[in-house]
Amino acid sequence: MKVLLVTYVDPWVRSVSTVHKWVAAGRALGHDVAVYGEPKADLPNLKFTTDLTGVDIALFVIQVVSDFPEMPHLVRVLDGITREKRVLVDLWAHYNDTVRLEHDFNHLEKLDNHQGWEWEEAIAAVSDTIVQPTLNPLRPNVGSFLFHGFAPEAVVNPYASAAEAAAAWREATPAAKPYGVVYVGNNWQRWEQMRRFLEQYAPVREEVGKAALVGWDWAERPEWAIKQGIAGIDTDPAMLARFGIELRQAVRFDEVKGLMGKGRFSPVFHRPLFRHLGYATIRTFETFEADTLPMLMLPRDYVEATYGAGALALVPGDDVGAFMKDALRRPEPYWQAVLDTRAHLARHHSFAQRFRELAALLRAGPGPSGGRG
Amino acid sequence: MNILIVNEYAANAGNTHAITNYMRVGAELGHNIAIYGPPQPDVVDGWYLPPEMQHARFSTDLKAFDRIVFFFESKLRHVKRLPEVAMLGTFPRKHRYILDADGRFNPYIVVDGYDRSHKDEAEQALWRGYYEALADKIIKPTIARDKDPRVTTLPFYGFDPSEVIKPEHVPPKKYDILHVGHNWYRWKDMSEEILPALEQIRGEIAGDIGFLGLWWDGVPEWAHAMGLEPAYRVDTERFRKLRIKVEPPVNYTEVVHAMSTGRINIFTQRPYLAHVKHLTLRYFEEFCADTIPLLMLSNDLAEAVYGPAGRELTLPGRAAEKILDALRRPDYYRGLVEDVRKYMLANHSFRHRVEELVTALSD
Numbered sequence: 012m013k014v015l016l017v018t019y020v021d022p023w024v025r026s027v028s029t030v031h032k033w034v035a036a037g038r039a040l041g042h043d044v045a046v047y048g049e050p051k052a053d054l055p056n057l058k059f060t061t062d063l064t065g066v067d068i069a070l071f072v073i074q075v076v077s078d079f080p081e082m083p084h085l086v087r088v089l090d091g092i093t094r095e096k097r098v099l100v101d102l103w104a105h106y107n108d109t110v111r112l113e114h115d116f117n118h119l120e121k122l123d124n125h126q127g128w129e130w131e132e133a134i135a136a137v138s139d140t141i142v143q144p145t146l147n148p149l150r151p152n153v154g155s156f157l158f159h160g161f162a163p164e165a166v167v168n169p170y171a172s173a174a175e176a177a178a179a180w181r182e183a184t185p186a187a188k189p190y191g192v193v194y195v196g197n198n199w200q201r202w203e204q205m206r207r208f209l210e211q212y213a214p215v216r217e218e219v220g221k222a223a224l225v226g227w228d229w230a231e232r233p234e235w236a237i238k239q240g241i242a243g244i245d246t247d248p249a250m251l252a253r254f255g256i257e258l259r260q261a262v263r264f265d266e267v268k269g270l271m272g273k274g275r276f277s278p279v280f281h282r283p284l285f286r287h288l289g290y291a292t293i294r295t296f297e298t299f300e301a302d303t304l305p306m307l308m309l310p311r312d313y314v315e316a317t318y319g320a321g322a323l324a325l326v327p328g329d330d331v332g333a334f335m336k337d338a339l340r341r342p343e344p345y346w347q348a349v350l351d352t353r354a355h356l357a358r359h360h361s362f363a364q365r366f367r368e369l370a371a372l373l374r375a376g377p378g379p380s381g382g383r384g
Numbered sequence: 385m386n387i388l389i390v391n392e393y394a395a396n397a398g399n400t401h402a403i404t405n406y407m408r409v410g411a412e413l414g415h416n417i418a419i420y421g422p423p424q425p426d427v428v429d430g431w432y433l434p435p436e437m438q439h440a441r442f443s444t445d446l447k448a449f450d451r452i453v454f455f456f457e458s459k460l461r462h463v464k465r466l467p468e469v470a471m472l473g474t475f476p477r478k479h480r481y482i483l484d485a486d487g488r489f490n491p492y493i494v495v496d497g498y499d500r501s502h503k504d505e506a507e508q509a510l511w512r513g514y515y516e517a518l519a520d521k522i523i524k525p526t527i528a529r530d531k532d533p534r535v536t537t538l539p540f541y542g543f544d545p546s547e548v549i550k551p552e553h554v555p556p557k558k559y560d561i562l563h564v565g566h567n568w569y570r571w572k573d574m575s576e577e578i579l580p581a582l583e584q585i586r587g588e589i590a591g592d593i594g595f596l597g598l599w600w601d602g603v604p605e606w607a608h609a610m611g612l613e614p615a616y617r618v619d620t621e622r623f624r625k626l627r628i629k630v631e632p633p634v635n636y637t638e639v640v641h642a643m644s645t646g647r648i649n650i651f652t653q654r655p656y657l658a659h660v661k662h663l664t665l666r667y668f669e670e671f672c673a674d675t676i677p678l679l680m681l682s683n684d685l686a687e688a689v690y691g692p693a694g695r696e697l698t699l700p701g702r703a704a705e706k707i708l709d710a711l712r713r714p715d716y717y718r719g720l721v722e723d724v725r726k727y728m729l730a731n732h733s734f735r736h737r738v739e740e741l742v743t744a745l746s747d
Contacts, residue, residue, distance in 0.1 A: 076465045083517030085465075089472050090517075125466045132446070133466040136473025 012370060013043045013065050017080065017088055018072035020046060022053050024197075025074050026102065028264040028293050029159045034058055036162065036362030047080060047088055063091035068373050071099040071137055072158065076123050079133070089137070097138040098372055100158045104288055105130035106141055107149055114243030115200045115283040121239050139377030145289040146316055156372060160365045161296040161356035167272055168302040173347035180275060180304065180342055190257070191220025191335070193274030193303070195267050196294060198228040200243040200282035204308060206250070208278055211331035213254045219335045223257040225270055230258050272302035276335060280308050289313055296360060299353050304338060304345055306331070319359075321351035385742050386416040386448060390471065391455035391485075392462045393419055398636070398665035399455060399485055402541050404440045406741065409734040415742060418443040420467070446474045451745045453481045453523070456488060460514050480519040481745060483540065487662045489515055489522050498614040499569040499655040523744055527688050528661040536744045539689075542737040543668045543728035547640065554674040555645050559629075560591030560711060562646025562675070564639060565666070567599035569654035571617040573680050578650060579619075581703035582626050588708060593628045596642055600630045643673035648710050650699070652680045661685055668732065671724055676710045676717040678703075691727030693720045 014037060020027045030046060034057055037044030045060040047069075061084070069092045072078060079085060104110065104117040109127045118127035134141060142148075142156035163169070170176035180188075192212060194205070205224070212222060227233075228244055229251070236244045251258065262270055271277045279298050281290065286309070295317065298305040307314050307325045314322050325348050327334035338345045358364075387410070389403050403419060410417040418441040443449070444467075452475045454463075463471070472480075482489070487501065492508040494500045502508040515522060524530060525540035561582070582593065600623065603616045623630065634642040643649050651670050658681065667689060670677040679686050679697050686694035697720060699706050710717045 079465055079469050081465075082461065082468065083514050085469065086472050086517050089469075090477050094473075124464065128444075129464070129466040129470070133469035133473070136446075136470040 012366070013067045014369070015045060015047050015060070015063070015066045015069045015088075015092070016072055017047045017069055018078045019075070019080075020051065020054060020057065022263045022265070023261060026072060026159070026293060027054070028267065028297060030072070031056060031264070032160065032162050032165070032362055033365075036160075036366070039164075040363055040366060042366060048084065061087070063088065066092050066096065068369060069097045070369065071097060072102060073099060073105070073134065074102045076125060094138060095376065096373070098140045098142060098156075098369070099134055099138045100156055101134060101141060101143045101153070102158065102290075104143065104284060104290065106134045106143070106153060107288075110284060110287065112283040112287050113200075113203060114241075114245075117284055119241070122241060140372055142372065143288070144291045147289050149288070152377075154372065156365075156368055157291040157360065158365070159291050159293050159296055160362045161299060161353070161360045162362060163353065163357040165268075166300045166353065167268055169353075170346070170350065173343045173350055176346035176350065177342035179302075180346065181339075183275070188273055188275055189221070190223045190274035191216065192222035192276045192278070193225065193271050194223070194278055194280075195225040195262065195270050196280070197226035197261060198224075198244055198246060200284065201280050202243065202245040203283075204280045206247065208280075208308060208331055209250070209254055209256065211329075212335070213332075215332040215335050216254060218339060220275065221255060221257060223259055223274065224251075225259040226261045268297065268301040271298065274303055276306050276338070277301060277303040278306040278308050286310065286313075289316075291317065296356060299349065299356055304342070304349060305352075306334065317360075318352045319355035321348050321355060324348035325352065385745060386450050387741070387745065388418055388420055388443065388446065388449035388452045389455060390420045390452060390463060392457055392459065393421055393424060398541075398669075399457065400440070401636070402665055405542060405544055405734040406738055407441050410738045413735070413738055413742075415738060416448070417441070417738075418449070420444065420463075420471075446470055449475075451475075451479050451481065453483050453745070454518065455483045455485050456511075456515075457486045460511060477520060478747070480521075482515055482519045482522045484515075484522055484524045485540075487524070487526075487657055487660050489524065489535070490660055493656070493659070495655040495659045496572045498572065501656055501660075521744075523741075525663050526661045527663065527685075538737070538740040538744060539663045539732060540737065540741075541663055541665045541668055541732075542734040543671065543725070543732040544734055545725070545729055547669075547672045548725070549640050549644050549672060549674050551674075553641065555641060557645060557647050558592065559594040559646040560589050561593045561648050561650065561707065562596070562643065563594070563650045563652070564596045564634065564643050564646075565652065566597040566633065567595075567616055567618055569615050569656070570652050571614070572655060573652050575619065575622075577680065577700060577703050578652075579622055579626065581699075581707060582628075583622075584704045585708050586626055589711065591647070593626060594631055594646065595623075595628055596631045597633045600628075639669060640673045643670070643675050646675050647714065648707060649673065649675045649677050650680065651677050658685070661688075663689065668728065671721060671728060676714065676721060678706055678710060689732075690724045691731070693723035693727065696720050697724070 016030055016033060020030055034044045045058040048059050050059045080088060107117055109118045118130060120126050142154040144157045146155050148155055229246055231248060232244055232246055277298050279294055281292060285292060305325055306327055307322060311323060311326055314326055391399055394400055407417045421442050423442045452471055488511045490501050492502050492505045520534055522535050524535055524537045526537050527539055530537050599616045600618055602620055603613055607613050607616045649670060677697060678699050680699050683695045683698050686698045
């Protein structure tokens with residue numbers, strides 16, 4: 012299958028990691044996967060092309076406005092690939108009625124200069140096969156396709172047993188794991204969850220170890236957000252200082268897992284909008300590839316549906332501190348949950364599975380069809 | 385036919401004004417013509433728009449239209465990305481058209497040694513590549529034939545007799561000779577034709593000479609750094625010696641009124657656009673004013689646009705003689721102006737324009 016990914020890739024943001032996995036998995040599975048556009052020097056492992064001949068499916072991976080190519084590339088891809096061969100995955104939930112949750116949203120004109128109806132019309136104009144990375148899309152004409160996935164071959168330390176994993180984790184030197192907690196991600200619509208997490212972490216921080224937040228805008232509310240009156244990028248520098256949280260600059264996508272592995276624990280948060288819609292994100296799966304103990308700060312029903320029942324042991328619930336203390340005391344059950352979850356993800360959310368789902372979408376045609384994750 | 389126009393909407397721009405005439409006349413002929421976008425205010429920058437502009441139709445309902453016409457003027461990228469996606473996903477290529485409103489779909493050429501079609505050949509390639517990607521059919525507002533089978537030529541702009549200034553609105557004459565327009569690639573015409581003529585006959589002209597527009601009082605400071613000095617070149621000393629009064633530009637809605645303050649109006653066009661016989665709104669606007677337009681156009685082009693009377697209104701090679709003659713025999717020249725208006729009514733009405741456009745957009 013010749014698959015063209017139509018999106019904007021940047022080594023610092025959004026889905027670049029998943030896009031790499033699509034290209035790599037395609038190569039391994041005998042598919043020809045490329046990103047539409049000219050090669051980018053800072054992403055040497057991605058295949059790019061502007062050759063539209065023989066494309067079986069063009070997957071428009073849409074998060075922000077600039078994921079649609081600029082003219083004239085835009086019209087070349089729309090004219091060059093027939094509508095039946097186009098699938099659009101709406102990764103940021105734009106193809107919905109306007110949703111407001113806490114400070115989060117799926118449409119905000121002052122942020123991207125476009126209104127909700129403009130998003131809907133653009134998406135509907137590209138394809139009749141619109142999918143979203145959730146098991147339960149809100150609209151009947153939207154299909155389920157998680158897009159992101161788990162790459163077993165990309166697991167940093169694929170332990171053979173929970174005992175081995177627990178031993179390695181417990182005995183890791185300070186140089187190998189200098190942090191108790193590492194969260195890699197930008198401060199975008201996650202502050203409330205992060206604040207609650209840190210408040211529960213604080214009482215146990217001496218036992219757990221130092222926490223680090225890696226990404227943009229944790230140190231202070233950015234000037235542009237203040238000027239535009241955009242909330243949800245809040246922070247509390249005094250609290251972060253009080254808890255001794257280390258703030259680090261954002262890293263490239265290919266440094267994320269290595270950095271997560273520098274901590275014993277890595278929480279997985281979904282922004283309120285995605286939480287509400289049951290969306291999957293890069294970090295939903297990628298955290299399980301890192302050498303860290305994931306803490307699933309997600310609804311239990313979502314965890315069970317996506318990760319399998321075994322992953323429920325990785326949901327701290329309302330007592331993050333107790334979860335950490337218990338994991339430090341007896342890590343093996345927790346690592347068993349991690350290994351079980353990795354196995355579940357490998358069975359249900361591998362990129363081989365995603366390719367099968369994509370092919371099913373193509374066969375089924377428009378509407379909410381195959382490819383349910 | 386349902387035609388959606390995508391342009392750089394500006395209430396005080398000539399193209400937008402022309403499009404509203406298409407809407408008005410098109411509706412009379414059973415066609416639905418609208419500009420893409422939400423409804424726009426009737427007041428822009430404190431100016432009330434003329435009645436026809438207040439009735440401009442806007443729409444964002446792409447499915448209500450079966451043809452889309454992209455206007456390109458100074459900028460290639462003037463449509464927001466998401467509407468652009470929606471437009472391109474909705475209208476198949478065979479129903480997309482480009483109106484080349486600024487003469488950009490041409491080879492790179494330099495005219496008169498200083499005006500040019502594009503900044504350089506790279507820019508020309510960029511524009512051409514963009515156009516060719518977007519549509520197969522390009523409409524040029526020119527009366528010249530084009531060998532390229534993708535190109536349809538039609539004048540696009542037109543003459544609306546209701547826009548001829550009413551006698552009761554004609555202002556007193558302030559100038560014997562007037563030029564209304566900015567100094568933008570005009571210096572060759574001025575330095576080689578108009579100013580020598582005025583220098584020759586200045587003593588015989590009792591009244592004032594006026595230039596209304598930007599950059600007649602000096603080359604803007606930033607023009608040198610941008611390599612645009614030739615576009616704005618002017619000799620203020622020659623202007624001073626000729627006692628030319630340089631006045632600020634007038635608002636778009638005031639152009640016809642302002643031109644009517646001159647007994648004679650000199651019409652110039654930037655050399656590149658004249659070379660490709662690119663018609664602009666001003667070609668028709670000149671004859672809506674209460675004045676005698678004298679044209680810096682070739683005889684053949686003047687006749688092609690204005691009919692036989694147009695030949696008698698041209699200046700090249702005889703500017704001094706023509707200006708004096710027009711000042712001395714205004715009634716004769718007013719007769720020529722009337723002849724031109726009749727010719728334009730017969731050949732350049734917006735009814736003609738709409739029919740030509742619909743024909744061009746038909747499969």
